Amino acid sequence: MTDLAWIDGALAAARPQAVAALLRYFRDLDTAEEAFQDACLRALKAWPVNGPPRDPTAWLIMVGRNAALDQVRRRARQDPLPPEEALSDLDDAETSLADRLDGSHYRDDVLRLLFICCHPDLPPTQQIALALRIVSGIPVRRIASAFLVGEAAMEQRITRAKARIARADVPFEAPGPAERAERLAAVAAMIYLVFNEGYSATGEAVDERAGLADEAIRLARLLLRLFPAEPEVMGLAALLLLQHARTPARFDADGAIILLEDQDRTRWDGKLIAEGLALLDKALRHARPGPYQVQAAIAALQARADRPEDTDWRQIDLLYATLERLQPSPVVTLNRAVAVAKHRGPADALALVEPLGERLDGYFHFHGVRGAFLMQLGRRAEAREAFGRAIALAGSAAEAAHIRQHLDRLQADAAVASAAASS
Amino acid sequence: MLYAILCYDNEDVVCSWTKDEDAAVMAKLAVVQDKLRKEGRLGPVARLLPTTAATTVRKGAEPLILDGPFAETKEQLLGFYIVECETLDDAVTVAKDLAKASSSNGSYELRPIGFYAAPEGRAP
Numbered sequence: 001m002t003d004l005a006w007i008d009g010a011l012a013a014a015r016p017q018a019v020a021a022l023l024r025y026f027r028d029l030d031t032a033e034e035a036f037q038d039a040c041l042r043a044l045k046a047w048p049v050n051g052p053p054r055d056p057t058a059w060l061i062m063v064g065r066n067a068a069l070d071q072v073r074r075r076a077r078q079d080p081l082p083p084e085e086a087l088s089d090l091d092d093a094e095t096s097l098a099d100r101l102d103g104s105h106y107r108d109d110v111l112r113l114l115f116i117c118c119h120p121d122l123p124p125t126q127q128i129a130l131a132l133r134i135v136s137g138i139p140v141r142r143i144a145s146a147f148l149v150g151e152a153a154m155e156q157r158i159t160r161a162k163a164r165i166a167r168a169d170v171p172f173e174a175p176g177p178a179e180r181a182e183r184l185a186a187v188a189a190m191i192y193l194v195f196n197e198g199y200s201a202t203g204e205a206v207d208e209r210a211g212l213a214d215e216a217i218r219l220a221r222l223l224l225r226l227f228p229a230e231p232e233v234m235g236l237a238a239l240l241l242l243q244h245a246r247t248p249a250r251f252d253a254d255g256a257i258i259l260l261e262d263q264d265r266t267r268w269d270g271k272l273i274a275e276g277l278a279l280l281d282k283a284l285r286h287a288r289p290g291p292y293q294v295q296a297a298i299a300a301l302q303a304r305a306d307r308p309e310d311t312d313w314r315q316i317d318l319l320y321a322t323l324e325r326l327q328p329s330p331v332v333t334l335n336r337a338v339a340v341a342k343h344r345g346p347a348d349a350l351a352l353v354e355p356l357g358e359r360l361d362g363y364f365h366f367h368g369v370r371g372a373f374l375m376q377l378g379r380r381a382e383a384r385e386a387f388g389r390a391i392a393l394a395g396s397a398a399e400a401a402h403i404r405q406h407l408d409r410l411q412a413d414a415a416v417a418s419a420a421a422s423s
Numbered sequence: 424m425l426y427a428i429l430c431y432d433n434e435d436v437v438c439s440w441t442k443d444e445d446a447a448v449m450a451k452l453a454v455v456q457d458k459l460r461k462e463g464r465l466g467p468v469a470r471l472l473p474t475t476a477a478t479t480v481r482k483g484a485e486p487l488i489l490d491g492p493f494a495e496t497k498e499q500l501l502g503f504y505i506v507e508c509e510t511l512d513d514a515v516t517v518a519k520d521l522a523k524a525s526s527s528n529g530s531y532e533l534r535p536i537g538f539y540a541a542p543e544g545r546a547p
Contacts, residue, residue: 005444006436006527013435052528055497214441221438224475228491237475271472278476282490 007047011040014057015137016222020109021061022068027172029116029134029162031068039064107226108174114223115183116170118190126161127190128197133158136215146197146209184227188236188292191219195240199247202398206251213244224279234283235293241276242299245269257398261308273303291327294319313342330356334369346376364393368403380410425466425536426506426514428521431498432529434473451524459506459517466505466541474499498529505536 015036022032039060053059117131125147132138132146144154175183198212220237227233249263280296298319305311320336334353341349350373353366360366371386387407394400440448459465474492481487492499504521508514511533518531 009436009439010433010528012439013433218438221473221475225491228475229489234490275472275476278472282476282478285488 004044004048007044007052010052010056011043011060012137014060016110016113016135017057017106018060018064019134020113021106022064023113023116024109024172025065026068029165033134034071035064035068036060038067042067108180110222110226111175111180111183111187112170112172114187114190114219116165118186119165119168119170120186121164121168122161124193126157126164128194129154129158130161130165131190131194131219132212132215135219138211138215142211146205146212148205148208184223184230184233187223188233191216191223191236192240192292194219195243199243202255202257202396205396206255213240213247216240217244229286231283231286231288232290232292234279235290235296238276238279238283238296239292239299241272241279242296242303245272245276245303255398257402259402260302265306268303276300276303289322289326291323294323294326298323311342313339317343330359331363331365334360334363334366337373338369341373341376346373349373350377362393364390364395364399367393368406371403371406375406375410380414384410424508424510425539426508426517427534427536428504428506428514428518429500429532429534430502430504430521430529431532432501432527433497434499434501436527437501438473448525448527452521455517455520455524456504458520464507466507466539468502468504470502471500501529505539 018039019032019036022035023029026032026035042063043056043060047053114131114135117134118127122130129143129147132143133140140155140158141151143158144151147154149157195213195216198209198214198216201209201212217237217240220233220240224230224233224237245268246260246263248269249265249267250258252258276296277300280293280300283293283296298316301312301316301319317336317339320332320339323332324336333356337349337352340352350370353370353373356366357370367386367390371383371390374380374383374386384407387403387410390403391400391407394403437445456465456468477490477492479489479491479493481489481493504517506514506517508517514533518533521531
């Protein structure tokens, strides 16, 4: 790795904390971002010559803050601060000042920065775009291509989101315990959204969005370092790691989806699974279950099965039942039905999903899953109808192609049956 | 003398490596390891999961179980090697070779080992 590559890594790692601290100084996202950019440019000049500072984050906060103050003063036609050479080598007094300014607020700073990005006034797509831009520092061009829109459109979307936040007036005092818990929950949900944007991508979008799942895991680890004793944060990180571990096995050479039970499990990422299982173990010790922990526990049961037939579906059924209680949703019930089908059979599973028809009528997976149960029960005409509905609702070519395979199989079965009947 | 070579680095930086960057560093480190292995000097080698996966048991009348590493530090213990070295100079040479293979900004702590229980009771 070259020196510059190392500096890139250090700048990326320092970004959330540095931008968050600068945001607290200036209480304005644009100013904080510009100050950080400025500090990065100076780091690229100073670090290769002077060597890396002992505390890169403190250096960036200090230099960024001074650069922005300099700007403000220049605009006010006052005397500028001393030139940057004087700042590029922080002495101990300045370092400890930066530490003092930053250390005690560090946790709430970063939480505030993340929370601002998932402000309830913002629609989910804007929350994700803003977090990727501001916290992760991903260039607008790359965010735009992940969302399949033009760079100008994404730039505008981010600008609008920032304007909305500025109006929303997020308080800068350290939050109380209740508010902190609320922020934590909102931030966890936003990180999960970022992950899903990456994970649920199919077809051409897979490559464009591959980085989003990694980015979400980085954010989850960041949140976990801030709140090392929160079981739901451990659960979130575990869930993302365990799901992401399957990524290398999820698509075939043509980009078609490979279902869990057909995946080559030797291609799952063992290191991510180990980390996910370790975090889940830690979380369960706290005996304070929550939706992320339960979902992680489900993913863990799947990760622990070397072969699909080794999966403990009865336990997964129980966990989904727990999730239904914690977070009632027809989609959770639909997922539970899949587990029920595996260990109690398609009739029980179908009985579980039939009452969901009204609420999930516009949901691709509902018709796909229901069709599969009907097919297993030999109710071919109804299965064909359900698959037809699913194809009409498919969000991608890969989803439609997957359902078409079922239809082809029904067709082939029907042909065999009619051949048998006529012979 | 057996030495533990403890690898400290900023895990924020190491965790932000892409898969390819990570694999490239691991491949370079493997070259150094192979050389030591051929000389019969290499003991166990471990790369630790991030400190977020760590738990601390604090000794006391009633041991205290804490999430995370014991101390919050700028650089974290990310892995270690056990290597047979004649002298401290030898250990320094090994650490320099490792440093060349992974030129991130961390450090290696060379700790002579006082007691070592090898797998199956053998020295490395």
